[in-house]
Amino acid sequence: CSAIDACKTGNGGCSAKAECRRTTPGNRACVCSAGYTGDGIVCIEINPCLENNGGCDRNAECTQTGPNQAVCNCLKGYSGDGKRCTYISLCSQNNGGCSEFAICNDTELTERTCTCKHNYIGDGFKCRGSIFQELLRDSNTSRFYFHLEALSIRDIAGPGPFTLFVPRTDILNSDPRVKDWTAKGVMGQVLRYHMVGCAGLLYNDLTAITNITSLHGDPIHISYSQNSLVLNNEAEIILSDAVGTNGVIHVINQILVP
Numbered sequence: 001c002s003a004i005d006a007c008k009t010g011n012g013g014c015s016a017k018a019e020c021r022r023t024t025p026g027n028r029a030c031v032c033s034a035g036y037t038g039d040g041i042v043c044i045e046i047n048p049c050l051e052n053n054g055g056c057d058r059n060a061e062c063t064q065t066g067p068n069q070a071v072c073n074c075l076k077g078y079s080g081d082g083k084r085c086t087y088i089s090l091c092s093q094n095n096g097g098c099s100e101f102a103i104c105n106d107t108e109l110t111e112r113t114c115t116c117k118h119n120y121i122g123d124g125f126k127c128r129g130s131i132f133q134e135l136l137r138d139s140n141t142s143r144f145y146f147h148l149e150a151l152s153i154r155d156i157a158g159p160g161p162f163t164l165f166v167p168r169t170d171i172l173n174s175d176p177r178v179k180d181w182t183a184k185g186v187m188g189q190v191l192r193y194h195m196v197g198c199a200g201l202l203y204n205d206l207t208a209i210t211n212i213t214s215l216h217g218d219p220i221h222i223s224y225s226q227n228s229l230v231l232n233n234e235a236e237i238i239l240s241d242a243v244g245t246n247g248v249i250h251v252i253n254q255i256l257v258p
Contacts, residue, residue, distance in 0.1 A: 003026070004025055004026040005022060006020070006022060006023075006026055006027055006028035007020035007021070007022055007028050012028040013030070013041065014028070014030035014040050014041060015030065015032065015036075015038065015041060015042055015043040017032060017033050017036045017043035017045075018030045018032045018033060018036070018038075018040045018041075018043050019031050019033060033067075034067070034068070035066065035067025035068035035069065036067055045064075045066075045068070046067060046068040047064050047068075047070075048062070048064065048068055048070045049063070049070050054070040054072065055070075055072070055083065056070075056072035056082050056083060057072065057078075057080065057082065057083060057084050059074060059078045059085040059087070060072045060073060060074045060078070060080075060082045060083075060085050061073050061074075061075060077090075077110045089106050090104070090106055090110070090111075090112040091104035091106050091112055096112045096114065097114070097125065098112075098114030098124050098125060099114065099116065099120075099122065099125055099126055099127040100127075101116060101117050101120045101122075101127035101128075101129065102114045102115055102116050102117060102120070102122075102124045102125070102127050103115050103116075119245060120245065121243070121244070121245050128242070128243060128244045128245065130156075130157070130244050130247075131156055131162060131164055131244035131245075131248070132145070132148075132156055132157050132244075133244070134242060134244045134249060135148070135164075135166065135249065138242070138249075139169060140169055140239060141166045141168075141169065141242075141249060141251060142169055143169035143172040143173060144164075144166045144167065144169070144172060144191070144194075147172065147187065147191055151187060151188045153188060153192070155195060155197075155215055156195060156246070156247065159246055160197075160246030160247045161198070161200030161247045161248075162195060162199075162200065162246060162247035162248075163195070163196040163200060163201040163212075163247060163248050163250070164194060164195055164196075164247065164248070164249045165194045165195075165196075165220070165231060165235070165237070165250050165252050165256060166194060166249055166250065166251050167251075167252055167254065167255045168238070168251050168252070168253060171254065171255060172255070175255055177255070177257075178255075189216055189258060190216075190255065190256075190257065190258065192214060192215040192216040193214045193215075193216040193218060193220075193256050193257070193258040194214070194256055195214060195215040196212050196213070196214055196215065196220070197215050199212075200243070200246075200247045200248045202240070202241050202243075202248055203229065203237065203241050203250070206222055206224075206229055206250075207224045207229065209222055210222055210223070214258070216258050218258040220256065231252060231256060232256055235252040235253060235254035235255070235256055236252060236253050236254070237250045237251070237252055238251055238252065238253050
């Protein structure tokens with residue numbers, strides 16, 4: 001007589017994911033393979049993610065990759081190896097995408113707010129200071145700023161509001177009259193003729209009026225036709241409504257002469 005091998009046929013009735021082990025003649029034991037659990041007849045994959053998040057950080061996602069195997073990946077807004085994840089501050093890089101003149105505040109995961117600093121206005125992504133500051137920041141108006149500085153003109157440094165009609169930088173650089181006015185000491189009068197006090201007038205506001213008085217004292221005539229605003233019948237507003245904390249800047253394509 002020979003002993004019956006209970007495992008010889010059909011893995012002894014054990015699960016395909018189990019090992020059939022001969023015990024005594026005609027008997028066997030079914031033991032689930034590594035990574036599986038059950039009674040040997042039925043073996044189920046062990047999902048390590050179901051217990052203690054698979055050993056991953058609480059701010060990580062556990063993903064099963066095989067029997068009793070998993071990988072850990074930090075959630076959005078966190079960095080690390082998955083076993084340990086650290087919160088990433090959106091504001092720590094490039095000020096969170098906010099303006100350089102704004103304060104970035106982390107509010108929650110993947111969220112932040114941008115708020116313009118004191119003495120600046122805007123949506124936080126774009127913040128503007130006083131019109132005196134804004135003149136320097138824009139290449140179209142920076143030459144006007146340097147002329148004001150050279151003559152120590154501070155008329156528009158106050159709370160305002162003011163409206164400025166600024167000849168574009170290339171116009172101021174190329175007009176030969178500028179040197180003559182400077183030599184004769186009248187450049188300050190010319191610059192003040194481009195300033196209006198006590199009102200921050202937007203483009204739409206200007207379409208409704210025909211005359212305004214400059215800080216120089218002389219009036220500026222305004223006409224509106226063919227969707228264009230023209231000052232003194234010669235200078236057209238080509239860029240408009242650069243709003244600062246104390247007024248509005250409009251760029252024009254000619255120098256106004258009082």
